[in-house]
Amino acid sequence: YDNLQTAQGTSLYSGTVTIGTSVSASKYYPEDLTRKVGTFTYANGTSTVYRIADTDDVWNGSDQRVVVDAHFGASMVYDYFKTVHGRNGIDGAGGPTAYAAANGGAGLISSIVRYSTAYNNAFWDGTKMTYGDGDGSTFAPLVSLDIAAHEMTHGVTQYEANLTYQNESGALNESWSDVFGALVERYVYGESTDTWKIGEDCYTPGTSGDALRYMDDPHDASNGGYTSNDDPDHYSERYTGTSDNGGVHINSGIPNHAFYLLAKGGTHHLSGVAVTGIGADDAGKIWYKALADYMTASTNFAGARQATLSAASALFGGSSAQYTSTQSAWCAVGVG
Numbered sequence: 001y002d003n004l005q006t007a008q009g010t011s012l013y014s015g016t017v018t019i020g021t022s023v024s025a026s027k028y029y030p031e032d033l034t035r036k037v038g039t040f041t042y043a044n045g046t047s048t049v050y051r052i053a054d055t056d057d058v059w060n061g062s063d064q065r066v067v068v069d070a071h072f073g074a075s076m077v078y079d080y081f082k083t084v085h086g087r088n089g090i091d092g093a094g095g096p097t098a099y100a101a102a103n104g105g106a107g108l109i110s111s112i113v114r115y116s117t118a119y120n121n122a123f124w125d126g127t128k129m130t131y132g133d134g135d136g137s138t139f140a141p142l143v144s145l146d147i148a149a150h151e152m153t154h155g156v157t158q159y160e161a162n163l164t165y166q167n168e169s170g171a172l173n174e175s176w177s178d179v180f181g182a183l184v185e186r187y188v189y190g191e192s193t194d195t196w197k198i199g200e201d202c203y204t205p206g207t208s209g210d211a212l213r214y215m216d217d218p219h220d221a222s223n224g225g226y227t228s229n230d231d232p233d234h235y236s237e238r239y240t241g242t243s244d245n246g247g248v249h250i251n252s253g254i255p256n257h258a259f260y261l262l263a264k265g266g267t268h269h270l271s272g273v274a275v276t277g278i279g280a281d282d283a284g285k286i287w288y289k290a291l292a293d294y295m296t297a298s299t300n301f302a303g304a305r306q307a308t309l310s311a312a313s314a315l316f317g318g319s320s321a322q323y324t325s326t327q328s329a330w331c332a333v334g335v336g
């Protein structure tokens with residue numbers, strides 16, 4: 001980080017985190033000029049966005065925690081894609097940065113926090129990440145690291161395969177965001193059972209142990225999903241209705257579980273197919289290369305299987321353990 005300043009406050013992350021800050025006229029801004037990452041905020045409940053500043057660069061004000069978390073999250077996601085996959089930012093060229101430049105900042109990859117009022121969601125809008133504060137019951141502020149990585153990965157997908165956000169290609173778009181949400185959390189905090197949960201740090205703050213989605217067990221009984229659905233983990237169970245853009249947050253359970261089995265190994269409870277795990281690092285390399293080199297806007301589940309096999313073959317060879325396990329992971333969830 002530049003200007004090694006310490007941000008404090010009741011962040012989601014215990015203790016303090018350091019965030020990059022730029023200084024002008026004794027005002028500190030959450031702007032990491034090394035990573036080109038910056039964070040803005042809305043005046044609570046309004047649509048007025050501004051560059052939040054602090055006078056001493058100790059970000060412990062009540063409305064500053066979410067700034068720290070979103071900024072920290074974007075910084076860590078930047079580091080993960082740069083360090084692990086050699087990718088510079090969301091667009092591969094250190095951007096996109098136009099939004100920040102148009103709003104008084106330097107050219108920065110932008111996050112905005114405190115969207116709307118008690119907003120129980122977060123989203124990538126094509127140019128930046130945006131986070132709600134949550135209503136304090138269903139969600140705490142949605143600035144957890146896996147959600148920041150989920151949203152920022154929607155940006156990466158947009159510049160790469162640009163998977164159409166509906167039906168099977170949309171469920172792949174969703175799944176790739178959950179996968180890299182898991183991998184960034186693992187990169188920063190090490191692998192744990194939380195790695196495979198999505199949103200566990202901000203979903204239902206009054207209930208411990210639950211999450212929005214579960215890659216290791218999409219059916220999880222306690223999986224609120226928000227509408228308390230459980231999600232499929234086998235192609236035979238896919239949702240074929242029209243809600244949720246054709247079930248993009250539902251059918252994502254199928255490729256999510258394929259990735260989990262490829263990384264960790266296991267026997268699918270329905271198909272009985274056994275998968276020998278190859279570890280999350282190699283699985284992540286295959287998933288990234290598939291997205292960047294083989295998948296396109298109209299790729300469906302069968303196409304994703306082929307893309308990950310092509311990536312595994314290119315990376316590790318057509319008779320490698322990684323290739324074989326990629327085959328069995330998709331077979332386990334009933335694809336191919």
Ligand SMILES: O=C(O)[C@H](CCc1ccccc1)CC1(C(=O)N[C@@H](Cc2c[nH]c3ccccc23)C(=O)O)CCCC1
Pocket residue numbers: 120121122123124142147150151154174199212225226227244249
């Ligand atoms: O990025 C995404 O896929 C989700 C973007 C949702 C959205 C889309 C368009 C406009 C506004 C919001 C946001 C997340 C998501 O999975 N949302 C789900 C579940 C959910 C969260 N809050 C909700 C409130 C009501 C209904 C569903 C939800 C959804 O929107 O379906 C991703 C990680 C956590 C939040």
Ligand SMILES: [Ca+2]
Pocket residue numbers: 146182185194195196197198199200
């Ligand atoms: Ca998680």
Ligand SMILES: [Zn+2]
Pocket residue numbers: 150154173174177
């Ligand atoms: Zn998403």
